[in-house]
Amino acid sequence: MVPSEIANAHANMGTTDLIEALSRQPLAHASAQAVLSALSLVAPGACLQFLLDHEIDVIGAVSTRELSKIICTAMRSFTEDDAERRGYASEIMRHFLDVLSAEAAVDTLGALGIDLGPSGEAALERLLERFPDEPALLRIAIRVAQGRNDSTRLETLLTRLGLADNTPGTVAFAYRLRQLTVSAAPATVRVALVSSYTIDSLAAYVDLACRTIGVVPELYVAPFNSWAPEIIDEASGLRRFAPDIVFLSVSIDDLVPQLMQHPSAEALKTSGDAALERILTVVESFTRWAEGTPLVIHSFYSAFTGPLGILESRELISRSGWLAGLNARLTEALRTLPACYLLDVAEAVTTGGGMLADNPKLRHIASMRLPPQSLRSVAETYVRYVAPLKGLTKKCVVLDLDNTIWGGLVGEDGKEGIRLGNSSPGSEFVEFQEFLSSLSARGLLLAINSKNNPDDALDVIRTHEAMVLRESAFSAIRINWKPKPENMIAIAEELNIGVDSLVFVDDNPDEREQMRQLLPEVLTVELPKDPALYRSTIEKLPQLQTLSRTSEDRTRTQQYQTARLRERTKLSANSIDEYLRSLEIEVKIATATKTVFPRVAQLFARTNQFNLTTHRYDVGEIQRFVDDPSLRLWTLTSKDRFGDHGLVAVTLVRVASASWDIDSFLMSCRVIGYGIESTLLAYVTEQARAAGATALVGEFIETKKNAPANNFYARHGFRAVRALGSVQRWKLSLTTVVPFPAWVKVDAHDA
Amino acid sequence: MTPEVLVARVFGRNPSEIGELTSPETLPEWDSLGHVTLIIELESAYDVSFSPEETMTMTSVGAIKQALQSRGAQW
Numbered sequence: 116m117v118p119s120e121i122a123n124a125h126a127n128m129g130t131t132d133l134i135e136a137l138s139r140q141p142l143a144h145a146s147a148q149a150v151l152s153a154l155s156l157v158a159p160g161a162c163l164q165f166l167l168d169h170e171i172d173v174i175g176a177v178s179t180r181e182l183s184k185i186i187c188t189a190m191r192s193f194t195e196d197d198a199e200r201r202g203y204a205s206e207i208m209r210h211f212l213d214v215l216s217a218e219a220a221v222d223t224l225g226a227l228g229i230d231l232g233p234s235g236e237a238a239l240e241r242l243l244e245r246f247p248d249e250p251a252l253l254r255i256a257i258r259v260a261q262g263r264n265d266s267t268r269l270e271t272l273l274t275r276l277g278l279a280d281n282t283p284g285t286v287a288f289a290y291r292l293r294q295l296t297v298s299a300a301p302a303t304v305r306v307a308l309v310s311s312y313t314i315d316s317l318a319a320y321v322d323l324a325c326r327t328i329g330v331v332p333e334l335y336v337a338p339f340n341s342w343a344p345e346i347i348d349e350a351s352g353l354r355r356f357a358p359d360i361v362f363l364s365v366s367i368d369d370l371v372p373q374l375m376q377h378p379s380a381e382a383l384k385t386s387g388d389a390a391l392e393r394i395l396t397v398v399e400s401f402t403r404w405a406e407g408t409p410l411v412i413h414s415f416y417s418a419f420t421g422p423l424g425i426l427e428s429r430e431l432i433s434r435s436g437w438l439a440g441l442n443a444r445l446t447e448a449l450r451t452l453p454a455c456y457l458l459d460v461a462e463a464v465t466t467g468g469g470m471l472a473d474n475p476k477l478r479h480i481a482s483m484r485l486p487p488q489s490l491r492s493v494a495e496t497y498v499r500y501v502a503p504l505k506g507l508t509k510k511c512v513v514l515d516l517d518n519t520i521w522g523g524l525v526g527e528d529g530k531e532g533i534r535l536g537n538s539s540p541g542s543e544f545v546e547f548q549e550f551l552s553s554l555s556a557r558g559l560l561l562a563i564n565s566k567n568n569p570d571d572a573l574d575v576i577r578t579h580e581a582m583v584l585r586e587s588a589f590s591a592i593r594i595n596w597k598p599k600p601e602n603m604i605a606i607a608e609e610l611n612i613g614v615d616s617l618v619f620v621d622d623n624p625d626e627r628e629q630m631r632q633l634l635p636e637v638l639t640v641e642l643p644k645d646p647a648l649y650r651s652t653i654e655k656l657p658q659l660q661t662l663s664r665t666s667e668d669r670t671r672t673q674q675y676q677t678a679r680l681r682e683r684t685k686l687s688a689n690s691i692d693e694y695l696r697s698l699e700i701e702v703k704i705a706t707a708t709k710t711v712f713p714r715v716a717q718l719f720a721r722t723n724q725f726n727l728t729t730h731r732y733d734v735g736e737i738q739r740f741v742d743d744p745s746l747r748l749w750t751l752t753s754k755d756r757f758g759d760h761g762l763v764a765v766t767l768v769r770v771a772s773a774s775w776d777i778d779s780f781l782m783s784c785r786v787i788g789y790g791i792e793s794t795l796l797a798y799v800t801e802q803a804r805a806a807g808a809t810a811l812v813g814e815f816i817e818t819k820k821n822a823p824a825n826n827f828y829a830r831h832g833f834r835a836v837r838a839l840g841s842v843q844r845w846k847l848s849l850t851t852v853v854p855f856p857a858w859v860k861v862d863a864h865d866a
Numbered sequence: 867m868t869p870e871v872l873v874a875r876v877f878g879r880n881p882s883e884i885g886e887l888t889s890p891e892t893l894p895e896w897d898s899l900g901h902v903t904l905i906i907e908l909e910s911a912y913d914v915s916f917s918p919e920e921t922m923t924m925t926s927v928g929a930i931k932q933a934l935q936s937r938g939a940q941w
Contacts, residue, residue: 229880254875284876284907291895292878315899480918481902 130158134165142169143176151177151185159189163203170210183216190222200226208238217242221251231259250280257292266299270326277323283316283487290319302333304505306497307358309337309345311369313482320494328498328657330505339482340369343393346401354404360504361401362497364413364460365394366484367438377422380432387441395448402452406735407716409662411500412449413460414442418473418484453734454662456500463496464489466655495655502657506720506731509638509658510612511560511590512551513603515621516572520548520584522646525571536581543646548583550650555588557661560610562591564602564619569594599626600633611784613723613820618658622646663713695858698755700789704798704863707748707765712737714762715750718781723820725792726781727813727827732767745771746778747802751795753786760786764795768803774846775803777813780827787823790856796831797853798863804849811849817841868941869931872911876904889926901925912939 133154140147154162162185166173173182186207193200204226207215215223220242227235239256246252253276260269273289306321308314318334325332335356337345342365345353353361368374370390373382394412401410421427421434428435442457449455464472464485474486485493502508517524521544522534534541551561561584565572572594576586586592591609593602599621607614615636621627622642630639638658642649653659707715712734719732732740740746751764764782768775777799782792803811813828818841828845829835831853837844847853855861867875873888874881877895890896896904905921908914908930914937916924924930934941 254878258880282907282910283903284872287900287903288876288878316903476915477902477906480905480921481898483902487903487906 130154130161133158134161137165141176142172148177148181148185152188155185155189156192159192160199160203162189163207167203167206167210174211174214179214180216182211182214183219186211186215186219187222190219190226193226201228205232205234208235212238212241213245215242217246217249217252220246221249221255224252224255229258230262231255247275248279250276250285253279261292261296266296269296270299274323274326278327281491283319283490286319286323286490287316290322293322298331300331303331304333304501305335305357305359306332306501307335307337307353307356307361309342309353309361309363311340311342311365312478312484313339314364314485316483316487317485317490317494320490321497324491324494324498325501328502328507330498330501330507332501343397346397349404358405358408360409360411360500361405362411362413362458362500363398365415367415367417367441368419370394374417374419374434380430383432383434383437387437391441391444391448394445398449398452398455402455406738407454407733408735409454409456409500409504411456411458411497412445413458415445416460416472418475418478456662458496458500460493463493466492466496466651495657499655499657499660500662503660503662507658508661508721509559509618510616511562511606511610512554512618512620512653512659513562513564513606513637514551515623515626516563516565516567516575516594518622518646519620519642519649520544520551521575521579521582525575526567530571530575530579533575533579535575535579540646541581543649545581545583547646547649547653550654552583552588554659557659557664559659560590561588562593562606562610562617563589564593564599564606564621566596566599567594598629598633600630600637603630603634603637611787618656620653663717692858695790695856698789698858699860700753700755700791700858701860701862702751702753702791702794704749704751704795704861707737707741707750709738711750711762715748715765718762718765718783719779722781722783723818724784724823725787726779726818726821727777727824728779728816729781729818729821730767730779732779740767745769749795749799751782751791753789753791755789764791766795766799768799770803770806770808773808774810774812775799775806775808777811780813780824784823790859792827793831793853793856794859794861796827797855798861800847800849800853809849811847812836813845815843815845817843867911869908869927869934872907873904873927873930876900876907884927886928886931887926908934912937912941914939 133150136150137147137154142148151162151165154165166182166186177185190200190204204223207223208227212220224231224235224239224242231239236259239252239259242252243256253272257269257272257276260272270293273293277286277289304325306325308318308321315336318336322332322334335353335358337353342363345351346363348354367390370393371386373386378386398410398412415438417434417438419434421430423430427433446457449457460472471486471489473484477483477486514520517526522540523532525533535544536542537545554561573586576582576584591606593606595602599619603617603619604614607617613636614634617637619627619630619637619639620642621630627639627641630637640652640656643652715737716732716734719730719737723729737748740748747768747770749766749768750762752762753760760783763786765779766777766781767779768777780792780796782795800811813833815824815828817825828847831847832851833845833847835843836846870884871881873879874884877893877900879893890901901921905916905924909916912934914934916933916937920933924933
């Protein structure tokens, strides 16, 4: 019976009669609860008073669901938002807080009015612990934070609200509120959206998606349909904004308005060529002034199908064939330009669960094209470019075994019993493994962190016929019964990377929770329950994206494996010196040339540990350094008898005065401990002396991560001249000689 | 959900601040982008589809309720 029917059934009874009726039967009885429901409608105050008077009986006899419904109804049935209602609300909060449903809690809190008061706020906190994703509660908490001017809390809550309720209204509200309040955290990335159509509503979603990966964006939305002048004109808003990354979406329907008609094949070809030329002219202008700033361009998508319907495919130039050809040519042209990326808009929309790339109605009434249901998907795709730009790319994916890369438990089901093969259940895991295996092409490593008997697990890895990931695919392996966070630290140490460079993939929510608690810097992936979704979940992770690929990336797994070999040699060598000699290290030092700029930029962007100043420079800046006669930029490549490390160290030195000044000195942490850094420094001092300089100065700027570089200057005879906060300044008089390590063979060929 | 509550939600106001006369003139958040967002939310909440002419006239909560009623929506 719905409350209104109950009320009708008791319509002829007054409040006193109803309360009388309640006292005649046990509360647990359904009819007593029906009376309570009726009372909540006609006399909410009396109803709530009854609940409060009989608190113990009520909690014992009435289900929490039923009780919540009664309280909800009562709260909504007060005819005025008066003091009586507020009084009851605060009493209900005090007595029934932990049994209320989210809905009843929201109604009761709502009845407290704008100012919840201290007890109301405490109640809100407790409720948020029980219902962390309840939008209505989050909205109340936001109001409270707003009233208190607590901008840090407000920002967290707005992100939570946007994630809990992803509708356009809520996301736009969160974005608007952020812009109205003083930000607690300064922006860390400047993102520009430039388009031929209205894209303003996307900004709110991009803001939200950035914040979910911990990046605070400053957004610029270029004025409607001014994409070309915004990019070309030196005085444009976009140029003044100085973006870190630009997303450009130009609709082919805007470039070729004839598409809604039925142009001839010839006209289609001509206008397609013209459209392509137009966009490429603008893009080329961008790459000239933006110097390596990434530009992400939406692929062409048309809202219109060809005039012949299903017959189109029989045409010499079909509409879809024409469009595909145009996109292929656009891709090819962009590949030759620095830092330009094509974003497949159809893929962006569908991978995030969106549906369409065009909404006819909104196109007509608001010049919008992307449908509201697809905005989140597109924004999440954007963030896959923002994450690597901000250096958030992780270095190693650490995997659990049972129910993560195969189905079942090998310890219980045995090697033959686990689910792994070409039919389901089992094919899901093969598909997942194939994807994980492909990650090495991006320069990412794999490792194992699993609670198993090592023999059982290794037997599967080595001999199960359907395993894709064999032992050699993993750069570190921890199969034991230790707590997983402990293994995680060991893996980071073995690979010589930070714990914050690790991604943890485990099907077990308890293990994930423990990892989040103990090692929050590890990215712990919320893996869905269904193994069929494992692959797409990891595929979408922004933190596994890279913006450039170098030959070092392609062979990184191999390099770490040879590092493992090297490690073994280390243990058997009699002395450090003998060990180092046995490695037969050879380095090449040279002035940076164009072909290595991407790798140099990557080192500047990614090196955290052995980095003396942690200045970040991009390809454009590197080009300017090399062109500037007052600067020298040297690179060092190294190899040893186990393998080629590639380009691993860079230094940027100001050489204009008698005192040379080291601006940057950094080295990949893969090669720490081989004297390679000493070799490069010895080389720089030698060059300085040869050029007639008298001193070499350099700074060490302390960060959370660069402890390995901490005593570098002291170690090589530099004197501390000044220390200001985290910045220390060091100086070496060039009468002192920095020796080249005897075990490193140096090949310097420099102009 | 009543139209008032929905309008309040979209613009981040308290439902008590929203009345029949609430309009783009009284609510600064209700700009052209806000209007489109509101239409999208109304269409999805009440499972209706407004004509372009209607969307142009729905510039107060009262007008919105009228438009909803004329399409048989209930709350």
